[in-house]
Amino acid sequence: MDDVADRRIERGNQTRQLVLRRAVDLASVEGLDGLSLGRLANELELSKSGVFALFGSKEDLQLATIAAATGIFVEHVVEPARSAPPGIDRLRRTCDSWLTYSRERVFPGGCFFYAASAEFDARSGKVHDALVTARSDWLGHLERTALEAQQAGGVVPDADIGQLVFELAAFLEMANAESVLHDEFTCYDKAARAVLNRLRAVAVDPSELPDQA
Template identity: 60%
Template structure:
């Protein structure tokens, strides 16, 4: 049996440690705030060691986008997929996203809300990676909606891309308002709006919680961050 190379294992651990820090920084300050020197100082690593893991600032940024995508799937997409396809899964997907923002999985709220604004008009590989992540998320929401429509749980004439656009807009607005004002009321407002919209689109409105049943307050953990993920 081949023995694992200890250097490779140490390198993988260091890479994971660096990326756990980079997603936090980028979510609050943007991808341009990442630098080998800063990471080496904060994580008590050598600059040459950090540089060897990524090779360039651009690759560090790309790796950070990939790591943020992985965490997003882990915290939003995977839990929602445990609910059977249909309106219930769609509602759960929206709830998981709002929880992901509210619980500050990333200190700056939604990682992609920050970096999309940073790179939306800047061509290049990082822009393309961010755009792909945004398209993948939108595409996933659209697939969940289409499943619910095809199961007969949403009206047959439901405009899938339009509904996805509306739901994502409500979630992102809640994220932006909450981060800006350091409050949680926006998450309740988004839940009420999403519940109202889905009850209108559903063939059985009772399959979606009544807006009046949404809790009036939510607490935000003060220390939650991507660093706590395995």
């Protein structure tokens, strides 16, 4: 009986991951409000009752989708830069990873969180709060990475880290917004140059950074 139960749990987990992978892609294009358990079941040719059993409500599905998107974001943006030691080059690599994540359309609609935040920024409730947390976590990570670079001697001591992070995030998000809206990709090169120029302006030793983006 235990083996049967274990197999049932494993099948449920696999189905949940399948549904959430499709949900994050759909939500990045059509919004979290566009998600429907029935639609996901039909598209994936799954039992509707089985899919409904995995998520108690549309809100539960939306929250699970945000959590799944967060995991994908960390995998593609946060983790790649961790191979570099703390310093200004790790900060640059983190920004580059974000641009690559958006440019390569890890989510078909560009940055999942940019799109979802625009959809829910003026609302209230659990979904809004989950998106606020996700965004705060990302900006907090970017700020910690910048502070570590400063502490490691890569960023000048008098640099305003909060202002630096605000500007870097703005460069990244502008590239994403322009690319998705106009379906063009030269904006990523512009953003990469803007990031590099901003970092060179606060670098103790600019030679630690590439000459060109």
